[in-house]
Amino acid sequence: MTENTNSSTDLRPAFRRESSYPISSAVVSGIYVCLDGLWFLLSGPVVYGIYIGGDMWSADLYPAAVCFVWLVGLFLFRYSGLYDFNAIMAPFGNMAQIIVSCATAFLFLMAVFFSLKVSEDISRVWTFSYASTCVVGIFVTRVIGYVVINHLANIGVFARNVLIVGGGRQAERLLEQLDKEKPRFNNVIGVFDDRHARIGPSVAGIPVLGNLDQMMRFVRSNRVDDIIVTLPWNADERLMSIISRLRELPANIHLGSDLVGFRFPYRPSPNHFIGIPMMQVVKTPLSGWxxxxxxxxxxxxxxxxxxxxxxxxxxxxxxxxxxxxxxxxxxxxxxxxxxxxxxxxxxxxxxxxxxxxxxxxxxxxxxxxxxxxxxxxxxxxxxxxxxxxxxxxxxxxxxxxxxxxxxxxxxxxxxxxxxxxxxxxxxxxxxxxxxxxxxxxxxxxxxxxxxxxxxxxxxxxxxxxxxxxxxxxxxxxxxxxxxxx
Structure with a gap:
């Protein structure tokens, strides 16, 4: 049966990177939660040791203050959308939100201590120094993370291998959008369409590698992370038939936008397709964490x-x-x-x-x-x-x-x-x-x-x-x- 072939395929593009590690927005978000949490937890003791001296954890109110800021700060960061993938990949555009979220966490801390009538027992210099260290440390970490992720994506280490189903105008518009993507998280391997003989050898510079049956064999023999179906939405029966077959494959299946979707501003969900309109219809159960x-x-x-x-x-x-x-x-x-x-x-x-x-x-x-x-x-x-x-x-x-x-x-x-x-x-x-x-x-x-x-x-x-x-x-x-x- 052709579905089960496990031999290597001659459709493998020469430019495909074998050593890439597909980036996961959930994993990146989790890493940043840990990094931000470390800044909240470690900045307080470091500032205490430099300014006051001694072990902060043996002091009366300071450990409680650090734990309070840690919990409230991470909550505010999550609530503000600072762990969304597109926010992580835009540190300068979200600098104000980082400052506001940190400042709010410390204002809550001061309000709690004032209401408990213990504010005089906490050093104001330590509080402001702790807050400043958190803001600077978190922002610098995010800038460094952005530079590293951007570089690894552009050289293909973090690339996700993507296939396109359909070679019409929708596919052309999608490929034009993906070509503008910065950084380049998505490596489009090829286009598959049952009408490949009429489409030509390529679509927007991406090679047409065969029909749907050939694509099923291709995915069995190669690592594919995402498949995007770019067909007119009014061809609903054909769409359902194709997606039903693709459900068997260990890849995320996305439905690309109809042509009208490219004419309006799009607010994307947090994923690796930054700013590109599409709908996820099948999600691999084992992804990310x-x-x-x-x-x-x-x-x-x-x-x-x-x-x-x-x-x-x-x-x-x-x-x-x-x-x-x-x-x-x-x-x-x-x-x-x-x-x-x-x-x-x-x-x-x-x-x-x-x-x-x-x-x-x-x-x-x-x-x-x-x-x-x-x-x-x-x-x-x-x-x-x-x-x-x-x-x-x-x-x-x-x-x-x-x-x-x-x-x-x-x-x-x-x-x-x-x-x-x-x-x-x-x-x-x-x-x-x-x-x-x-x-x-x-x-x-x-x-x-x-x-x-x-x-x-x-x-x-x-x-x-x-x-x-x-x-x-x-x-x-x-x-x-x-x-x-």
């Missing part, structure tokens, strides 16, 4: 679980070895994130040897290929424990859609619309479908369609709490299943 959270969740918990289950792993391995000859660990090719092939690890539960079938045959009830030990470890899901090493190595996640055999993946991909949307996240040892009873043999198309619906829901609604909920339910009811043979 969510990537870090998921990575930490998988690495930390998988390492702890390997230590916890080490005795069980050893006992199962010995039992398998004693019952029948053959390897203890069974490896099989599976499709993972974005249809990338990896080898999944399992304890061997079947007799080793014999002719390997060309097509994967799922285990059934009373299957003669399964050993006695194998029947027990499959029923209790102990055969899945080696996949903790897949998680530790980064091929899988603790929670996610269960990976299917390669030939099953291709078969069901041709039969079920939206099947590949489950590959927008890494496959998991357990998942939302499994704890809802959809594990084991899928002997009917309806069973697989139900599993895909649950997997797609998970891939589009990921959260740390959702993962923890699934893990907790797996620990309680997920290890034994009447559907697992």
């Amino acid at each position: 969510n990537i870090v959270v998921k990575w930490l969740e998988d690495r930390i918990l998988s390492a702890l679980l390997i230590l916890l289950f080490a005795p069980v792993l050893a006992v199962v391995a010995i039992a398998i070895r004693l019952e029948s000859p053959g390897p203890v660990i069974f490896r099989q090719k599976r499709y993972g994130y974005n249809n990338e092939i990896f080898y999944i690890f399992k304890f061997r539960s079947m007799y080793h040897g014999g002719k390997v079938p060309e097509k994967t045959v799922q285990a059934t009830k009373d299957d003669p290929r399964i050993t006695r030990v194998g029947r027990f470890i499959r029923k209790t899901s102990l055969d899945e424990l080696p996949q903790l090493f897949n998680v530790l190595f980064g091929d899988m996640s603790l929670v996610g859609p269960r990976p299917h055999a390669v030939d099953h993946n291709e078969e069901y991909g041709a039969l079920i619309t939206g099947y590949f949307a489950r590959h927008r996240v890494k496959p998991g040892i357990t998942g939302w479908a499994q704890i809802n009873g959809l594990r084991g043999e899928t002997d009917t198309l309806e069973k697989m369609e139900a599993r895909v619906r649950y997997d797609t829901y998970y891939s589009e609604n990921w959260s740390l709490f959702f993962d923890l909920q699934i893990l907790a339910r797996t620990a309680i009811v997920g290890f034994v299943s009447k559907n697992a043979y």
Whole structure:
């Protein structure tokens, strides 16, 4: 099936930068929250040590004053929009807002101390010096951050790889806008359109690389961060059809403005497309800080679980070895994130040897290929424990859609619309479908369609709490299943 090709594509543009790290407005905003918070927390003790001397944290009211300014200052910065991406990228234009927000935080501090009748116990010189240090430090930090981000964006380190769907007038206007972007956060790789033969070799200087089918294969083989659909809004049926297909890809999907949108001033939402009118219709669940959270969740918990289950792993391995000859660990090719092939690890539960079938045959009830030990470890899901090493190595996640055999993946991909949307996240040892009873043999198309619906829901609604909920339910009811043979 052409959807699943994993070979390199000859459509890869020569100018594409392989070592880029796509900038995330959420991550940048979080970093600036931390930096501003450090200025609020550290400026007070430093000024105290220089002007008064000694340890500020052992003083009576000064620690409370610093904590108050820290909390109120960050709140006012957030309320004033100073952590919006476009505000971060315009430090000089927001200098007045920084001064006003800092001044307001300190005025609140003075008002509280005055109302409590303790204002005489706080040095006014320290208060004004602390406020001045915060304003200057925060502003200088933002200017330095802007220069660094601007430079890294312009040399391509922070570039996001972008594809355009549609080669009409809307695409031309959008590309003209992107060409004016300063700094250049977005690297437009190419244009794809089913009518590419009529469009010509390029649109506004960007090469036309093929039709929609070729674009699907391209995204499977290359890192693409954003896809922008630039078609007339009155072609709503075609738009819905295209976006429905693009939902399967691990990229943010945006709907570009119709032509009229380029005629009016636009106030953008805080993202990396500064000043360009568009609507986000599909958001990747794992982006920004969510990537870090998921990575930490998988690495930390998988390492702890390997230590916890080490005795069980050893006992199962010995039992398998004693019952029948053959390897203890069974490896099989599976499709993972974005249809990338990896080898999944399992304890061997079947007799080793014999002719390997060309097509994967799922285990059934009373299957003669399964050993006695194998029947027990499959029923209790102990055969899945080696996949903790897949998680530790980064091929899988603790929670996610269960990976299917390669030939099953291709078969069901041709039969079920939206099947590949489950590959927008890494496959998991357990998942939302499994704890809802959809594990084991899928002997009917309806069973697989139900599993895909649950997997797609998970891939589009990921959260740390959702993962923890699934893990907790797996620990309680997920290890034994009447559907697992």
